[in-house]
Amino acid sequence: MFKFIHTSDWHLGQNFYGYDRSEEQQAFLTKLTSIVRKHKPDALLVSGDIYHTAAPSNATVSLYVQSMLEIHHACPSMEIIVIAGNHDSASRLDSDSRLWQLARVTVLGGIARKEDGRADLDHHIIKVSDKGIVAAVPFAYPSSFPNVTTEALPTDQRQQAYFQALLNRANHGNVYQQLPVVLMAHLAVNGSDITGHDSIGMMDTVSMSTLGQGYDYAALGHIHRPQNVSARIRYCGTPLAVSFDEQCEHSVSIIEIDEHGAMPRIETKRIKNMKPLHTIPSQEPVTFDEALELLQELPDDEPAYIRLNVSVDRYLPHGAQERTALALANKACRFCEIKKTVTTAMPGQVTQMTVEEFNTKSPLEIANQYFKEKLGDEMNDEQKKMFNYIYQLVTEENRQ
Numbered sequence: 001m002f003k004f005i006h007t008s009d010w011h012l013g014q015n016f017y018g019y020d021r022s023e024e025q026q027a028f029l030t031k032l033t034s035i036v037r038k039h040k041p042d043a044l045l046v047s048g049d050i051y052h053t054a055a056p057s058n059a060t061v062s063l064y065v066q067s068m069l070e071i072h073h074a075c076p077s078m079e080i081i082v083i084a085g086n087h088d089s090a091s092r093l094d095s096d097s098r099l100w101q102l103a104r105v106t107v108l109g110g111i112a113r114k115e116d117g118r119a120d121l122d123h124h125i126i127k128v129s130d131k132g133i134v135a136a137v138p139f140a141y142p143s144s145f146p147n148v149t150t151e152a153l154p155t156d157q158r159q160q161a162y163f164q165a166l167l168n169r170a171n172h173g174n175v176y177q178q179l180p181v182v183l184m185a186h187l188a189v190n191g192s193d194i195t196g197h198d199s200i201g202m203m204d205t206v207s208m209s210t211l212g213q214g215y216d217y218a219a220l221g222h223i224h225r226p227q228n229v230s231a232r233i234r235y236c237g238t239p240l241a242v243s244f245d246e247q248c249e250h251s252v253s254i255i256e257i258d259e260h261g262a263m264p265r266i267e268t269k270r271i272k273n274m275k276p277l278h279t280i281p282s283q284e285p286v287t288f289d290e291a292l293e294l295l296q297e298l299p300d301d302e303p304a305y306i307r308l309n310v311s312v313d314r315y316l317p318h319g320a321q322e323r324t325a326l327a328l329a330n331k332a333c334r335f336c337e338i339k340k341t342v343t344t345a346m347p348g349q350v351t352q353m354t355v356e357e358f359n360t361k362s363p364l365e366i367a368n369q370y371f372k373e374k375l376g377d378e379m380n381d382e383q384k385k386m387f388n389y390i391y392q393l394v395t396e397e398n399r400q
Contacts, residue, residue, distance in 0.1 A: 193225050
C-alpha cells in the first residue's frame with residue numbers, strides 16, 4: 001500500500017491588504033507537521049505554489065526551510081516531493097535542489113532537458129522505496145514542454161505527448177511489482193470548480209485527456225477549492241484561503257492506494273485558520289447600516305479579516321471606512337475592505353463608438369461617459385475638476 005499526503009498552494013509570504021500572514025502560515029505548517037508525525041505517510045507531495053511571489057523575502061524563505069526540516073524530522077523515512085507552481089520561480093527552487101536531497105526532499109522547479117533539448121523523463125520519476133512511483137511535473141506553459149523524441153512535434157501537442165511519455169516511462173518495469181503510480185502537476189483541468197478564482201480573470205485549462213493514461217491518482221495543484229475532478233484526479237485545495245472569495249473548507253488530503261489499478265481512498269484533514277476571512281453577510285449584500293449592525297455580532301476576541309458585503313445606490317456613505325474601523329475598535333478582527341454592489345439601474349448596453357467618433361470627443365467627455373455607464377450618473381463638478389487636474393499633470397509629464 002502507498003500512503004501519502006497531498007497538499008499544495010501554500011502561498012507563503014502573501015501580503016494581504018498590507019497584513020503579514022506569516023503567523024497563520026506558521027500555524028498551518030505546524031499543523032501539517034503534527035499530521036505527518038501522527039500518520040507516518042510514505043510521502044508528502046506538495047503540488048506547487050510554495051510561495052506567493054517569485055521573489056519571496058528572506059523571512060518567508062526561512063519559514064519554508066525551517067518548517068520543511070521540522071516536517072522531515074517528524075517522519076525521517078518519508079519522501080518529500082515538491083514541484084513549482086505558476087507563482088514560484090523555477091530557477092530559485094532548482095538552485096538548491098541537490099542540497100535538499102540530504103533531507104529526503106526532491107525539488108523540481110523546471111522541466112529537465114537532455115543536452116540535445118529533448119525531455120529528460122527519468123529526472124521527473126521518483127520511486128518511493130517499494131511503496132509507489134511518483135511522476136512529477138512542475139508548472140510550465142503548454143508551448144514550453146520539450147519534445148520527447150527526435151521527431152519534433154507542434155508546440156500545441158507537446159504537453160500531452162510529454163505527460164503520456166512520462167507515465168509510460170514510470171510504468172516501464174512496473175509489470176511485476178504493480179506499484180501505485182501517482183502523477184503530480186500544477187494546472188487547471190476542464191470541468192473543475194474555479195469558484196474563488198473569479199476575481200483574478202480568465203484561467204487557462206487543459207482537458208483531462210492531456211494528463212495521459214497510466215496513473216492511479218493525479219495530485220494536482222493550482223485550483224484552491226478542494227475537489228475530485230474524477231475518481232482519480234483531485235485538487236487538495238489551498239490550506240489557507242488566499243482571497244475572500246474562497247469560501248470553502250480548507251484541508252490537506254491523505255491518500256491510500258493498495259496497488260496499481262486500485263481506486264484511491266481519500267481522507268481530508270481540516271486546516272482551521274487562526275485568522276479566518278469573513279464576508280459579512282456571506283450571501284446577498286445589505287445596506288451599509290445593516291452591515292455595521294452585523295459586525296456587532298462578531299466575537300470580540302476572534303482575530304479575523306473582514307469584508308463588508310454592501311449594497312449602495314451610487315456611493316458609500318460619507319466616512320464609511322472610519323465608521324467601520326470605529327465599529328471594530330474593541331474587537332480583535334482586522335478590517336480589510338468594503339465590497340460594493342451598486343443597485344442603481346444601469347444602461348442596458350455599453351455605448352459603442354467608432355474611431356472617428358472617439359477622436360471627436362475630449363478626454364473629459366470620454367471619462368464622463370464611462371463614469372455614467374459604470375455608476376449610473378454623470379461626474380459632478382468636483383470630480384470633473386479633479387479629472388482635469390490629473391489630466392493636465394499627465395500631459396505635462398509626457399511632454400517632458
